[in-house]
Amino acid sequence: MIRFHLKCDQNHEFESWFQSGDAFDKLVAAGMVSCTLCGSTQISKSIMAPAVSTSSEITAPKPAEKAIAELRDKVEANSDYVGNGFAKEARDMHEGTVPERPIYGEANLKEAKKLVDDGIPVVPLPFMPRKKAN
Numbered sequence: 001m002i003r004f005h006l007k008c009d010q011n012h013e014f015e016s017w018f019q020s021g022d023a024f025d026k027l028v029a030a031g032m033v034s035c036t037l038c039g040s041t042q043i044s045k046s047i048m049a050p051a052v053s054t055s056s057e058i059t060a061p062k063p064a065e066k067a068i069a070e071l072r073d074k075v076e077a078n079s080d081y082v083g084n085g086f087a088k089e090a091r092d093m094h095e096g097t098v099p100e101r102p103i104y105g106e107a108n109l110k111e112a113k114k115l116v117d118d119g120i121p122v123v124p125l126p127f128m129p130r131k132k133a134n
């Protein structure tokens with residue numbers, strides 16, 4: 001597939017995908033390509049800058065997703081997953097009834113807010129923990 005940057009006789013610019021350069025020429029000659037704004041079929045290629053669609057381009061994670069995945073790996077490698085018991089564990093550690101250790105898990109908004117209100121250091125993670133079988 002090739003993407004062409006197109007322009008109509010009213011100078012409207014738009015982009016469209018075509019099977020090939022030949023296919024584009026044939027479609028335009030047949031009046032099958034029309035401006036997305038005014039419907040004109042007087043279309044020309046504005047810039048010859050074809051972009052090729054590849055599967056690796058589509059599946060490669062975006063930088064933000066990659067950073068989140070790395071953070072998740074780091075958290076999972078260095079902390080204990082306590083699931084829904086997170087709020088209780090965090091509180092018990094804060095009160096000294098259990099030894100402190102790095103943990104992560106799930107807390108609902110109310111629990112998380114209560115922890116913060118009580119001065120217990122918790123950090124929201126930008127991902128949902130993967131469930132671990134115990």
Ligand SMILES: [Zn+2]
Pocket residue numbers: 008009010011012035036037038039040
């Ligand atoms: Zn137009």
